[in-house]
Amino acid sequence: NAGVTQTPKFQVLKTGQSMTLQCAQDMNHEYMSWYRQDPGMGLRLIHYSVGAGITDQGEVPNGYNVSRSTTEDFPLRLLSAAPSQTSVYFCASSTSNRAYEQYFGPGTRLTVT
Amino acid sequence: AQSVSQHNHHVILSEAASLELGCNYSYGGTVNLFWYVQYPGQHLQLLLKYFSGDPLVKGIKGFEAEFIKSKFSFNLRKPSVQWSDTAEYFCAVRGNQAGTALIFGKGTTLSVSS
Numbered sequence: 754n755a756g757v758t759q760t761p762k763f764q765v766l767k768t769g770q771s772m773t774l775q776c777a778q779d780m781n782h783e784y785m786s787w788y789r790q791d792p793g794m795g796l797r798l799i800h801y802s803v804g805a806g807i808t809d810q811g812e813v814p815n816g817y818n819v820s821r822s823t824t825e826d827f828p829l830r831l832l833s834a835a836p837s838q839t840s841v842y843f844c845a846s847s848t849s850n851r852a853y854e855q856y857f858g859p860g861t862r863l864t865v866t
Numbered sequence: 867a868q869s870v871s872q873h874n875h876h877v878i879l880s881e882a883a884s885l886e887l888g889c890n891y892s893y894g895g896t897v898n899l900f901w902y903v904q905y906p907g908q909h910l911q912l913l914l915k916y917f918s919g920d921p922l923v924k925g926i927k928g929f930e931a932e933f934i935k936s937k938f939s940f941n942l943r944k945p946s947v948q949w950s951d952t953a954e955y956f957c958a959v960r961g962n963q964a965g966t967a968l969i970f971g972k973g974t975t976l977s978v979s980s
Contacts, residue, residue: 786967788970793973794972795870795970795971795972796910796956796970798968843910847967853898855967855968857910857911858909
């Protein structure tokens with residue numbers, strides 16, 4: 754199993770640009786989530802999904818969209834990048850009945866200038 | 867709302883020193899608690915977890931944590947740290963709201979000098 758994979762590993766955007774961070778898992782996990790990690794802030798939940806076709810907002814959803822068309826993929830879209838979105842983004846997945854035992858991807862480091 | 871507090875933002879130790887990182891949580895009901903570690907340039911890995919039973923939980927790499935319900939605490943300990951323990955450590959609690967699987971503390975950076 755590859756586990757949870759994320760692409761790209763690094764990305765630099767200009768303010769106003771849009772992009773999609775990719776996340777995929779091959780463990781047939783129902784639950785997937787996106788976090789952002791900022792210095793001194795820990796990990797904050799952006800969006801999550803409990804299954805294909807079902808998504809919901811987490812703690813800091815503004816400026817981000819998600820969709821879940823398949824069990825495997827959970828892309829995160831930045832609609833119009835802002836410097837405040839400079840962060841490290843982690844995708845995670847787990848089974849629905851043990852959603853707290855999450856497997857994390859390697860992260861995407863995003864810089865918005 | 868649930869929250870997790872980690873008291874130490876940055877801890878600096880010499881090799882062989884003992885480690886204790888503080889973690890307090892706010893929820894008074896049944897809790898599931900976790901410690902995650904993030905080594906430099908790597909993703910988060912589960913270090914140990916507490917669900918029920920023995921309040922002293924042993925994890926990987928010689929780490930342990932003690933759940934003290936009366937103090938709402940789940941402190942992480944290691945008797946003798948190594949340089950390779952240099953990492954960021956996150957305490958987390960299982961969320962009690964639908965869909966909020968984990969609530970993380972802000973993290974503690976541990977730097978171990980050889």
